[in-house]
Amino acid sequence: MSTTIRFHQYGSPDVLAPEEEQVGMPGPAQVRLRHEAIGVNFIDTAFRQGVFPMALPGVTGVEGAGIVEAVGSDVQGIQAGDRMAYFLAPGSYAEVRLIDASDLIRSPEDLSSAEIATVLTKGLTAWAALNGFYPLKAGETVLVQGASSNVGWLVSRWAKARGARVIGTAGSATKQAAIAGSVDHVLPSGSDDLAARIRAIAPNGVDVVYEFVGKATFAASAAAVRDGGTIVTIGAASGSPAIDQADLDSRNVRVVGGPMAQYVQGRVAQASDEVFDAYRKGIFGDFKATVYPLVEAAAAHEDIAARRKSGPMILVP
Numbered sequence: 269m270s271t272t273i274r275f276h277q278y279g280s281p282d283v284l285a286p287e288e289e290q291v292g293m294p295g296p297a298q299v300r301l302r303h304e305a306i307g308v309n310f311i312d313t314a315f316r317q318g319v320f321p322m323a324l325p326g327v328t329g330v331e332g333a334g335i336v337e338a339v340g341s342d343v344q345g346i347q348a349g350d351r352m353a354y355f356l357a358p359g360s361y362a363e364v365r366l367i368d369a370s371d372l373i374r375s376p377e378d379l380s381s382a383e384i385a386t387v388l389t390k391g392l393t394a395w396a397a398l399n400g401f402y403p404l405k406a407g408e409t410v411l412v413q414g415a416s417s418n419v420g421w422l423v424s425r426w427a428k429a430r431g432a433r434v435i436g437t438a439g440s441a442t443k444q445a446a447i448a449g450s451v452d453h454v455l456p457s458g459s460d461d462l463a464a465r466i467r468a469i470a471p472n473g474v475d476v477v478y479e480f481v482g483k484a485t486f487a488a489s490a491a492a493v494r495d496g497g498t499i500v501t502i503g504a505a506s507g508s509p510a511i512d513q514a515d516l517d518s519r520n521v522r523v524v525g526g527p528m529a530q531y532v533q534g535r536v537a538q539a540s541d542e543v544f545d546a547y548r549k550g551i552f553g554d555f556k557a558t559v560y561p562l563v564e565a566a567a568a569h570e571d572i573a574a575r576r577k578s579g580p581m582i583l584v585p
């Protein structure tokens with residue numbers, strides 16, 4: 269038997285409940301994977317709430333790492349016992365799952381499944397931010413709105429390692445203190461004079477904004493970006509922002525966004541190698557996950573909703 273965390277209706281974290289089930293044999297081109305670790309990402313809460321609708325009953329979660337138990341027909345190069353991982357494949361909150369073999373990447377031998385499930389999806393999003401959405405150059409000034417988010421943390425540290433100057437925002441004083449070592453300047457994301465405080469640091473405006481917060485910070489982002497600069501809207505944790513397109517057009521400010529997959533597709537091996545390499549080199553700093561038992565997935569979601577935790581989370585069956 270395998271434990272799967274299901275929700276039968278959209279809603280608050282308490283809709284997530286463990287159920288026992290028998291997972292069958294993989295179909296053609298599929299693999300049965302036993303998870304050793306499951307990554308928790310903000311997007312999981314959007315599936316749970318129905319922001320991204322899925323068939324009900326649903327299983328949220330998009331990331332995991334574990335060991336192949338069985339392989340379906342038409343699967344080449346993967347065998348039972350192989351250590352594999354994946355990102356952006358919905359349905360990961362389960363002890364055992366069926367998954368398309370094409371979604372899997374081979375787990376590096378020197379990294380544990382827990383480490384891989386901690387860093388893969390968030391790292392690939394940061395990789396897309398810095399290489400795809402806006403190829404960042406050394407010497408540029410970067411504003412990370414929500415540098416306290418996991419992806420924001422990775423973007424901030426990777427941008428600094430590339431020689432950019434980074435201004436990062438976070439909500440609470442605790443989270444501002446937590447990001448102090450990852451950025452050059454820390455500001456509170458909720459302050460009324462945020463744009464003025466950014467302009468005091470970068471009088472000509474910032475070259476690029478990486479937005480993870482959205483509605484609550486976008487006006488400050490628009491005011492803080494230089495004419496001819498770029499706003500990258502990767503996330504909108506506080507809701508979708510109102511965008512004054514005419515104003516941005518008049519200042520030649522470009523807004524880009526969308527799923528990171530558009531930049532990672534076709535380059536997964538290169539991108540994931542670069543993410544794992546940055547992780548090994550310590551560029552991401554202290555990026556250790558808080559571990560929750562799989563059956564306590566609802567508690568992890570409550571901690572995200574309350575904005576009380578810093579740092580990544582994983583679920584372990």
Ligand SMILES: NC(=O)c1ccc[n+]([C@@H]2O[C@H](COP(=O)([O-])OP(=O)(O)OC[C@H]3O[C@@H](n4cnc5c(N)ncnc54)[C@H](OP(=O)(O)O)[C@@H]3O)[C@@H](O)[C@H]2O)c1
Nearest residue numbers: 310416417418419438439502503504505506526527528575
């Ligand atoms: N485009 C893509 O392909 C892609 C891929 C991955 C992630 N994302 C998006 O990127 C964002 C970050 O993801 P993550 O997994 O790193 O998230 P996370 O670690 O859970 O962090 C989310 C952060 O958003 C901030 N936040 C939440 N609600 C807020 C509110 N009402 N007002 C202001 N700030 C709020 C919180 O920061 P404070 O507590 O410091 O305020 C929190 O730390 C999410 O929006 C996610 O959906 C997009």
